[in-house]
Amino acid sequence: MTSFGAQIIYGLIAGLILGLVARSIGGENWLATTLTAIGSAYVGLLKVLIPPLVVTAVVTSIANLRQVTDAARLAWQTLLWFAITAFVTVFVGIGIGLLMHPGRSASIDVAAAAAPGSIGSWSAFIQSLVPSNILGLDLWVRGSGDNLSVNPDFNVLQLLLISIAFGIAAVKVGKDAEPVLGVARSLLTIIQKVLWWIIRLAPIGTAALIGKAVAVYGWETLGSLGSFVLAIYIGLALVIGVVYPLVLKFNGLSIAQFYRKAWPVTSLGFASRSSMGTMPVTERTVVGALGVPRAYGSFAVPLGATTKMDGCASIYPAIAAIFVAEFYGINLGLTDYLLIVFVSVIGSAATAGTTGAIVMLTLTLSTLGLPLEGVGLLLAVDPILDMGRTAVNVTGQALIPTIVAKREGILDEELFASDRTAASAEG
Template identity: 65%
Template sequence: MLSALRRVPFAVQVLIALVLGIVLGVVARQLGPVGEAGDPNWLAVTLDTIGSTFVALLRTIVPPLILLAVISSIANLRNVTNAARLAGQTLLWFAITALIAVAIGIGLGLVMRPGVGTGVDPSGVSEPSSTGSWLAFLDSIVPANFLGLTASTSADDAGVLSTSLSFNALQLIVIAIAIGIAAVKVGKSAEPFLAFTQSALDVVLKVLWWVIRLAPLGTVGLLGNAVYSYGWTTIGALGSFTLAIYIGLALVLFVVYPLLTLANGLSPVKYFTGVWPAVQLGFVSRSSMGTLPVTQRVTVTNFGVPQSYASFAVPFGATTKMDGCAAIYPAIAAIFIAQFFGIDLSITQYLLIVFVSVIGSAATAGTTGATVMLTLTLSTLGLPLEGVGLLLAVDPILDMGRTATNVAGQALIPAIVAKREGIIDLERYNAPRGLDGFVSEDSTTDTTATVSAEAAASETTGATAEPAASTAKSSSGA
């Protein structure tokens, strides 16, 4: 049974899980609440447990993944010719695509006017439990401790106190950048440390791969619970807003990105067939960092980007390149909230939306959700934060499309920069993809990148997205 399941392509497994999740969610709604207290029925509880467990596993692996991936990516630049130029070009294209995405978001908000006539009572909305501001953003950059850990204490209904630990992704990124730069500056004596970092990253990627293989099961739970919890009523009340978000995401993913590939002499069709494994996993996991190993394998194996450059650009993009969460979504959401509360935005405020989307995207930090980015935008514009509570009702549904767009952009930019710098393997980029969505290792001569033996082995066994070694050195450099 297990061997038969492994022969089913990962994409097919996810699609089956999507359909099954919707069906089970509808069934759970038909069963209805249990008892006078209106508790969820057994099926709803099961779906919620499965989905939350999958997300918890992803969140658990993210802190070490951020720390090790960023350190290794920075250190790996020492093997790349014109590293400073490549890093600058990567940042430039991050900003260009973010500007295009936020412009689309503002345009859709003005044309579709999603905040007008929603039929939702404004008195029923409330501020979110956590908000973002520029001061908080700047404060959060300064590490409070080596691991970026924060503790919070809360009391339940019985008055029992409990303490929970969480990590600050921004602080982890700052710590990792500092360590990576220091290791490069130290030189030869830091080689054992960098070798250990590489080995530790390979181990973490292996564990993450085990979690990724659970994605179809997690999809059933997440989507089924979303259908049970929200149904179509809430989505209908915010139908214009949900539609505007997905139209914006579709325009970026299916129009802007193909035009950019075409403008840089790359095939849009090959781009879509190549990036699809990362897009589908991003849609399910709702985490750019959780999708990182698949995004990197797509970039190297399908697009022919040198491993030495991809090992920097992809992890860096997974923490800062967020066209869905940091551009499309906050732009449309800010306009929605302004229209909902009858507030007219000035030209200056629209320019501020653009500024926050381009500069503040690191606030999303590659994890699930975009509430911090939205509240950062609203606080900058002086808009009421109460509107965020209204939008949180449909956030899980929106976050799937946002993350899929994010990871598509995170794979696109390294390909564009590599093409413009003349270091891309065009034979590999244009090679046919296999049933698992990846270019076969023996279908073309790979002159620019080396994929790990584990990744190659996974293709022969039917696994579709085994993570490549994220910082393996290129045999030819750049």
């Protein structure tokens, strides 16, 4: 039987071919429409599981952490390694930006400059931490009159905080909370079974998502921003091909084994452009294939999916800020570069539950005092960049729980070294 990793690769190849065919047909053709529908349906299936997975996994993991020595130390080590890797990757981004000077070679029309609709801010981040309701649910009202629609959207950071609070409360209550914890464990088992069925569809979903991307954007979208796109992808390649392998090597873990098992996570992140949509697969891979204890992995993965974004929060804003400064003829000093590092290491959580990289970029630009209109210059290529950014994000979200578990002596190294993958980890 063909391995799951090979099936994903076949899906990527099939998607590329289908996308090229759809683009050659041109217009809103049936193939492009079909690819879009299948890809959106697959990401939708994954996202449906996010709220119940976060709640049941976090509540039960906190209860199970009673059985894990130094649970507080695990949480601290997770946040520390989030910061360490963000610190290194933002310097990679700054280095690439200073070497390649993407803003000097851009021939984009200044008329493309436009302020974004949503802007990241520290005050908005603090306000977003306070749940507006017990479900962590935001209601977005669109349109007016007969066209009025209300669209529910879960704020995953709020949902995470609510789940942590309930989990800690359940531990403090003791025996009286056991029935509730039993229900949570049972629901988690059912959710994981459904998740396994969805994971098996990943090659099809990947093919549709890649096909859609090729059909919609193609190479023409790169236009005059080719040097900027190249700079971003060189930075992302250095993170996923150099920084992360060095972290694995430093912690005594096999680089090849990690990437072989994390491949479904990386590829689905690339295709779906959604850390949240990939999170169920990330959690299953970390626990079922990489050997991280469920009690810890079920807590660390949702936390990483909301706050660990090396692609969106480190590489991209660093290079983009240099691009905008060069485009407008503004010189950045040492203090400005230190501010970029600070925002990347501390501020990535400010993008949680929002449109990730764009909000993070506006937060960086506003902190540096650079024109926010510069964001509009980069929007044309953002979908292409978002694929690589998300692939790096989700790979880092799988990496950190693995190395923390290894450092703390709780990693199942026999499982890590085995041939078991997320797709075969049923149960």
